[in-house]
Amino acid sequence: MRMQKLLLLTATIGAATLTLAATKPPAATGTRAPGAPTWSRDVASIVYKNCTPCHRKGEAGPFPLESYADAKRMARMMAVVTKERLMPPWKPVDGHGDFRDERSLTDAEIRILNRWAAADAPSGDLKTAPPLPRFKTGWQLGTPDMVLEMPAAFPIPAEGRDVYQSFVFPLGFPKDRYLRGIEVRPGNRRVAHHAVGVLDTSGTARKLDAKSPEQGYASMGGSGFLPAGLTPGYVPGQTPRFFDDGSPLTLSKKADFVLQMHYHPSGKPETDRTVVGLYFTDKKPVKNPTGILLASEEIDIPAGASGYTVSDKFVLPTALAVHSVWAHMHMVGKKVRVWAELPGGGGTEKMLLINDWDFNWQDTYGYRKPIRLPKGTILHSEWVFDNTAANPRNPNSPPKRVRLGENSTDEMTGLWVGGLADDGWGELSLLGANIGHYFEITGKGKPFREAR
Known part of the structure; x- marks a missing residue:
């Protein structure tokens, strides 16, 4: 590059x-x-x-x-x-x-x-001079109630492309459990770049894992399924936290926990055996954390194109207190912008802007205070791509046509908005609207998928 x-x-x-x-x-x-x-x-x-x-x-x-x-x-x-x-x-x-x-x-x-x-x-x-701070060792949130551990160390080659691997942990609960916190502890921080936790209730992750000859399955482009939920993961410097009061996450008895790991070769052969600590509560959630997916599959970027832009929007069927956002693109991504258009001419709420996208530094961004958005708010997300030789992260030299896909040299978009509805009816309306919107995204993207 x-x-x-x-x-x-x-x-x-x-x-x-x-x-x-x-x-x-x-x-x-x-x-x-x-x-x-x-x-x-x-x-x-x-x-x-x-x-x-x-x-x-x-x-x-x-x-x-x-x-x-x-x-x-x-x-x-x-x-x-x-x-x-x-x-x-x-x-x-x-x-x-x-x-x-x-x-x-x-x-x-x-x-x-x-x-x-x-x-x-x-x-x-x-x-x-101020003294060196004393950093807590071991589990930052205390002893977990349950620890998920890879069955064996996963090998990372000395050189080559970054490795994106998803590891599936069947939870096997006899009944739903309530999660109040989670902590991801990489076994080898020299190569563990970041991690994302997702929940799968469809069984898809297990099938992908079973087809893979190695532990876990390759997941450069995403998990391979529509997540039933997202959990905090790991980014260097991130502080583990318990969830907001009154909002533990419901773990379905059908759920598998899927840990998406991003590894960066260190120059010598390495291994990693990351562990995940789960912290439960008997207290049922007053409100269930919910998520909204925005995306566009209308991606076909000509070689040399600068400023190629796709967008998506979602109308809130109920009020929502937004707690976090997580955006996604691949290597020729340049910029992502997220904002909320308030109803009744109430102006806009700026929610996220990244002008220098770097696939290697994705993160879930949590707000200090939730952003309260009323019913009828329109959530907007815009993704901009730079498929020119001037883009230092372009994997192709000279630039080539880039289409929708899950490989590192393909492109995709995503935005996950996490928050809390006011009540159960609001949660149901968001779930229905989110499912409908997902099929709208895939419907518009069908010609682009078929053209690959």
Whole structure:
């Protein structure tokens, strides 16, 4: 790929790593320029809050950022990747949804890191530096009521394309259970890029698993079925949480839990054995979490096309408190925008905007406070594709025609809106409308599927 920014990042990391291997730990240095930021006064708090949760022993970061010595070695690299907003990995644009667990840096914080690197990373008085945070080990939510574990370690090759594999866990409950929380713990964070949990009550995932010669089944394009529900998964830096009060998730006795894993080769053969902790409650949900699927299958992108756009909309048959959104495209995706058109000329609610889509950094974005949308609101989603040579993530060189499909070189769209209706009748109306809308999506997409 012609990934100019990422090549710059790779070169910078390589140089920094060589420096790390070839030099002794740096000595503390005083302020090199009048007014320059120092580690102790300005930088440590930024790094400990935004970088160290992933860049520490046993976590996903490829090198530690747990001390002044660590940070000084990587100061110039940190300046580059934060200025380009490649790190921390956070894609939503400000002003389009107020999300919890936000990992982005402010402009002021980025300026501090760049000025600090330019001044040769002065330490300041290390005696006054904030201490390294104490991170909780083990299960973050406490001992689970039930643990799901892969029957065997799954192998990840040393090189090649990223691996997308779905693992099926039949739950086998004698009756419905109520889930109040979930925690996904990757067995090997060097290769576990992210994970998504979905529920299947159709038996489709079991059939796909049975047909696959290996553990689980390949799932680059999605789960292969219409999910009966989504659960929190895993993204580096994400904080596990119990569900909102009064809204545990009902796990049908017919449900299978399907864990969709995204693995990134590390340069050497690896294995992973991820575990999932389930936390139950006897309290029946006052409201059942529900989801709405928006998508378009009308995808046939000419080679060289820039700004190829598809869209979808959904009219709410009842009021809905939206708690989260999750968007999906493949490699030539460029932009996704989500907004709500309020009824009666009530204006619009901006819900999500990603201008620099990266398939490798998908996430479920949870709002700090639910967005309350009245009955009659029109949910809109728009997906934009860039199938040109200027797109650094385009898998084809030169660009080729890209059609609807589930392979990495195909394209698809998706948007999952999670929320709570006011009552049971609202839940039923949403379920009916969602099923009808799904058939509308597939009906419009039939000519595009048949043309593949």
